[in-house]
Amino acid sequence: MRVVCAMSGGVDSSLAAALMVEAGHDVVGMTMRLYNASEAPGKGRGGTCCSPAEVDLARQVCDQLGVPHYTVDESERFSDHVIGDFAREYAGGRTPNPCVRCNEHVKFAPLLARAEAISADLLVTGHYARIEQGHLLRGVDPSKDQSYFLFAMGEHVLPKVRFPLGGWNKDRVRERARDLDLPNWDAPDSVELCFVGGRSHADVVAQQVQARGLDTNALAPGNFVDSEGNVVGTHQGIHTVTVGQRRGLRIAGTKPRYVLRVLPERREVVVGSVDALSRRELELHDLRWFGPRPEGPIRGHVQIRHRSPAAAATIEVDNNLARVRFDEPVRAIAPGQAGVVYSGDRVLGGGWIEVVEANA
Amino acid sequence: MIYLDHNASTPVDPEVSRAIHEVLADPGLQANPSSVHVGGQRVRAVLERGRRQIARALGVNTLQVTLTSGGTEANNLALFGAARWLRKHDRRHGVLSSPLEHPSVRTAVSRLAAEGVFTCEVEVDRHGRIGPEAVLAKLSQHPEIGVISLALCNHELGNVYPIAQIAEAVRKLRPDIVIHTDAVQAVGKMAIQFPQLNVDLLSLSGHKINGPKGVGALIHRRGIQLDPVFVGGHQERGRRPGTENPALVMGLAVAARLSSERLAQHREHVQGLRARLLAGLDAMTGVVVNGDRQHNVGNTVNFSVDGCEGQLLLINLDLAGIAVSTGAACSAGSLEPSHVLLSLGIPGETARGSIRVSIGGSNTSEDIDALLTALPQAITRVRGTAAPSIGFSRADFTDT
Numbered sequence: 001m002r003v004v005c006a007m008s009g010g011v012d013s014s015l016a017a018a019l020m021v022e023a024g025h026d027v028v029g030m031t032m033r034l035y036n037a038s039e040a041p042g043k044g045r046g047g048t049c050c051s052p053a054e055v056d057l058a059r060q061v062c063d064q065l066g067v068p069h070y071t072v073d074e075s076e077r078f079s080d081h082v083i084g085d086f087a088r089e090y091a092g093g094r095t096p097n098p099c100v101r102c103n104e105h106v107k108f109a110p111l112l113a114r115a116e117a118i119s120a121d122l123l124v125t126g127h128y129a130r131i132e133q134g135h136l137l138r139g140v141d142p143s144k145d146q147s148y149f150l151f152a153m154g155e156h157v158l159p160k161v162r163f164p165l166g167g168w169n170k171d172r173v174r175e176r177a178r179d180l181d182l183p184n185w186d187a188p189d190s191v192e193l194c195f196v197g198g199r200s201h202a203d204v205v206a207q208q209v210q211a212r213g214l215d216t217n218a219l220a221p222g223n224f225v226d227s228e229g230n231v232v233g234t235h236q237g238i239h240t241v242t243v244g245q246r247r248g249l250r251i252a253g254t255k256p257r258y259v260l261r262v263l264p265e266r267r268e269v270v271v272g273s274v275d276a277l278s279r280r281e282l283e284l285h286d287l288r289w290f291g292p293r294p295e296g297p298i299r300g301h302v303q304i305r306h307r308s309p310a311a312a313a314t315i316e317v318d319n320n321l322a323r324v325r326f327d328e329p330v331r332a333i334a335p336g337q338a339g340v341v342y343s344g345d346r347v348l349g350g351g352w353i354e355v356v357e358a359n360a
Numbered sequence: 361m362i363y364l365d366h367n368a369s370t371p372v373d374p375e376v377s378r379a380i381h382e383v384l385a386d387p388g389l390q391a392n393p394s395s396v397h398v399g400g401q402r403v404r405a406v407l408e409r410g411r412r413q414i415a416r417a418l419g420v421n422t423l424q425v426t427l428t429s430g431g432t433e434a435n436n437l438a439l440f441g442a443a444r445w446l447r448k449h450d451r452r453h454g455v456l457s458s459p460l461e462h463p464s465v466r467t468a469v470s471r472l473a474a475e476g477v478f479t480c481e482v483e484v485d486r487h488g489r490i491g492p493e494a495v496l497a498k499l500s501q502h503p504e505i506g507v508i509s510l511a512l513c514n515h516e517l518g519n520v521y522p523i524a525q526i527a528e529a530v531r532k533l534r535p536d537i538v539i540h541t542d543a544v545q546a547v548g549k550m551a552i553q554f555p556q557l558n559v560d561l562l563s564l565s566g567h568k569i570n571g572p573k574g575v576g577a578l579i580h581r582r583g584i585q586l587d588p589v590f591v592g593g594h595q596e597r598g599r600r601p602g603t604e605n606p607a608l609v610m611g612l613a614v615a616a617r618l619s620s621e622r623l624a625q626h627r628e629h630v631q632g633l634r635a636r637l638l639a640g641l642d643a644m645t646g647v648v649v650n651g652d653r654q655h656n657v658g659n660t661v662n663f664s665v666d667g668c669e670g671q672l673l674l675i676n677l678d679l680a681g682i683a684v685s686t687g688a689a690c691s692a693g694s695l696e697p698s699h700v701l702l703s704l705g706i707p708g709e710t711a712r713g714s715i716r717v718s719i720g721g722s723n724t725s726e727d728i729d730a731l732l733t734a735l736p737q738a739i740t741r742v743r744g745t746a747a748p749s750i751g752f753s754r755a756d757f758t759d760t
Contacts, residue, residue: 002679028679070675116745117672118679 009054244332518660571615
């Protein structure tokens with residue numbers, strides 16, 4: 001069977017490709033070129049996905065595995081749907097999730113279309129998630145599970161996708177990659193967004209807002225206010241803060257203050273105590289489901305960011321909108337992040353966090 | 361593998377690799393060719409024997425051959441060397457080239473422009489043709505031009521240019537102008553005698569004529585003045601410092617000799633295969649051949665396929681064991697539409713759907729038939745998926 005392995009140049013996708021070769025498949029490696037010159041990342045810590053050096057590594061791995069490798073250009077789509085979204089969302093006072101956007105718009109459907117165009121039956125990636133009986137499940141390594149990022153990959157692509165590392169933990173991946181003599185077996189895990197590369201998010205947003213001719217007003221300084229509307233300090237632009245943030249706010253006073261809310265139209269950032277960060281309700285918009293849309297209220301667990309436990313909640317679905325009521329209050333719900341609905345390990349679907357109710 | 365990418369590189373002829381190996385392996389040929397002792401003299405003799413063969417193949421004497429690391433260096437040396445020397449001596453030194461040139465010419469020209477040198481490009485028509493009138497028009501418009509650089513044969517289209525005619529017309533109007541022709545894609549595919557071209561500088565490369573990679577030459581009029589690009593040695597009369605590579609030069613020499621000897625037979629062979637390929641392509645719907653069909657070097661076919669990304673066609677053919685290219689090999693991977701095709705007025709999407717087939721001496725009619733069988737299958741496959749639009753337009757795919 002011919003399979004296309006999406007290869008970032010990192011150890012995970014490299015091992016995924018190696019496992020497919022071992023399984024006797026006719027493997028074709030593909031690496032996406034994601035940046036044009038003006039969006040090229042600086043020098044980041046750790047691996048930077050799909051940079052020229054990583055493309056070379058992917059090529060090297062394919063050569064070692066004895067399979068062909070091709071680079072395909074997705075820089076335009078990545079620029080529109082990932083980097084552009086990142087800039088627009090931050091400039092709008094929200095906290096974007098570029099990895100979900102990349103999986104939604106760049107990594108799966110377009111690559112799968114290319115795979116079909118070369119008579120490949122499957123698309124394989126190195127994600128830590130499982131696909132079993134048509135369901136998307138968490139990866140077994142809780143510290144590496146990437147199912148949260150995959151909720152919007154698209155129900156229709158699931159049958160044609162394989163995640164060979166879903167049942168692996170990272171240590172075993174590295175061990176196996178070392179045994180296979182893969183050149184990137186001990187490459188550091190990527191710790192930041194691939195296109196940010198050592199710069200601050202705020203710098204990237206400022207540069208992109210200008211490059212794209214977006215409203216630069218969003219970047220101007222504004223006021224920190226408390227819950228009563230009293231001005232308590234000055235911030236350097238709403239794109240420099242994110243809900244739940246405490247460090248680097250530079251507000252005078254003894255008690256720690258956290259970002260509670262961003263009010264883009266007034267360019268105000270509401271701050272308050274840690275207790276005020278907790279919420280019991282949120283709304284999810286632009287929903288995606290694996291399987292039919294749930295009818296009536298359902299019970300499940302909702303995860304509101306990568307690396308935070310999913311919390312028990314009741315979810316009421318109303319067309320393309322879902323109201324989530326957590327059993328216990330949840331801290332620092334950021335509009336713009338993904339809210340992913342789980343039943344046990346299984347991803348039911350999710351949406352984008354739009355509205356956070358004020359009551360705790 | 362069926363190899364149909366000879367404009368990118370050609371297989372080394374066994375006679376060539378033997379010659380290279382003999383030089384490399386000879387214990388008596390390990391000294392520096394510049395050394396005074398007998399060991400050096402022996403290596404020098406090999407180098408000069410190679411140079412003589414190269415000179416003979418081009419109809420020049422040995423003083424007119426400057427050895428380089430390849431076509432790119434020869435083009436760089438011609439452009440930087442001529443324009444900078446002329447500028448240094450207060451002569452007219454503006455550069456006229458065309459939008460169809462190889463990146464090694466185009467990028468050198470834009471570097472010169474960044475140094476403040478006046479540069480301009482001759483107009484080309486939709487088949488990529490350039491005639492003497494277009495060149496003369498630019499010359500009368502821009503008296504500051506002192507250097508002209510036009511390829512003898514285009515690397516992507518295979519178009520052959522009337523360089524001798526252009527040079528003759530230019531000489532009448534402006535005898536002082538330095539004329540360079542990039543003949544990297546022409547040598548070995550057509551009869552080339554340097555004196556008859558009436559140019560001052562001509563670049564060639566070893567690996568396009570079944571010679572080794574990493575060696576080439578700049579052929580020049582006697583007494584031409586060039587500012588060297590490299591510094592730090594007296595080699596090649598100071599035009600190209602750096603210890604020469606006698607083995608590769610000998611490889612280039614043998615390749616040049618063989619390509620002249622075999623030229624007539626080679627031309628007939630590849631032209632026959634090209635005609636076979638063109639007949640097959642003309643019978644396919646949605647396939648358009650690009651370039652000047654009447655004045656082709658004989659081995660190159662560039663075509664666009666409606667509604668298909670060239671890269672996906674290339675991958676399909678590659679996985680079927682047929683090696684072709686989507687444009688200049690240097691631009692592969694960057695996946696920008698070919699600058700050459702865009703300059704012909706071909707829209708970006710069509711340009712991205714283009715394939716270059718370049719035939720070589722070892723190809724057979726079975727190779728062409730295999731391509732003509734695999735291509736329609738690849739086209740059907742690529743058109744039958746969501747992929748054709750992939751990579752072209754914004755927001756063409758909504759993941760709902």
